[in-house]
Amino acid sequence: MSEPILIEIKEGIALITLNRPDRLNALNFELIDRLMAVLDAIETDASVRAMILTGAGERAFSAGADIHEFSGSVRQGANIAIRDFVRRGQAMTARLEAFRKPVIAAVNGLAFGGGCEITEAVHLAVASExxxxxxxxxxxxxxxxxxxTQRLPRLAGRKRALELLLTGDPFLPQQALEIGLVNRVVPHGELLSAARELANRIIPHSPLAVGGIITAVTRGLNMAIAEGLQVESEQFAALVPSHDLGEGINAWIEHxxxxxxGC
Known part of the structure; x- marks a missing residue:
């Protein structure tokens, strides 16, 4: 059996590929568990400064959850379905959302259901035409x-999200760009190079500052602004004794x- 996740690390960027192309990269339990393990490894690997997530093959980023597999959990009742399916999927998207290294989705094809939810959760996204x-x-x-049901309304607004959620209608990458689901749309052949170009604009900066920004934004979106400002202050305070903040200020003064x- 092939590995459900492929990993290639080059020049500070980890390219992570969902690798079930014969199933349109459907998210079965094995793939989700393996992705979580990969995130654990990348998180502590100082050589990795950013991550690009894409799908194998020419057809799909991910067509969503593996229906054949999760239907078995549903047949066993709500408690089993929530434990095996819902909590596993929510843990995956929450992990991606809160990851302190930037995660960029390179959406190469279908991003339906869970594939769209991954796109909603990651920090940045580039879509093929x-x-x-x-x-x-x-x-x-x-x-x-x-x-x-939670992230799409925060990105697109309540009414636009509800139309997509209640109809199930597919939508094109240009609409995904308009509603804030992706950052840009590029020709198919330029997808990975565009994702790498975006990553390369981020990784020269302090990894501590990058992680602090991601944490402040991710946590603050779910808080009142006063609480969010406190998180922002805490992230800054954690940087005050670091080498990176002092070095950044000195470098600016010294041109x-x-x-x-990263310390």
Whole structure:
């Protein structure tokens, strides 16, 4: 059996590929568990400064949850379905959202259901002009379960999100760009190079500052602004004794490039 996740680390960027192309990279339990293990490894690997997440093959980023597999959990009742399916998927998207290194989705094809929810959760996204998005869970008689009822309205606004959630209609990458689901749309052949270019604009900066910004934004979105400002203050305070903040200030004063250590 092939590995459900492929990993390639080059020049500070980890390229992570969902590798079930014969199943349109559907998210089965094994793939989700393996992705979580990969995130654990990358988090502590100082050589990795950013991550790009894409799908194997030419057809799909991910067509969503593996329906054949999770239907077995549903047949065993709500407690089993929530334990095996819902909590697993929500833990995956929450992990991606809170990851302190930037995660960029390179959406190369279908991003339906759970694939769309991954796109919602990651920090940045670049879509191929061939990408297609949808929230089709309504067609199965269920709501999204990996965070789609919560993250999409925060990105797109309540009414635009509800139209997509309640109809299940597919939508094009340009609409995904307009509603804030992706950052840009590029020709298919330029997808990975565009994702790498975006990553390379981030990784020269202090990894401590990058992680602090991600944490402040991710946590603050779910708080009142006063609480969010407190999180922002805490992230800054954690940087005050670091080498990186002092080096960044000194480099600016001395008109030279900073030499960050991530400490």
């Amino acid at each position: 061939r990408a297609r998005f949808a929230k089709p869970e309504i067609n199965l008689g269920m709501p999204p379960t990996f965070g789609g 030279r490039p900073p030499l960050y250590r």
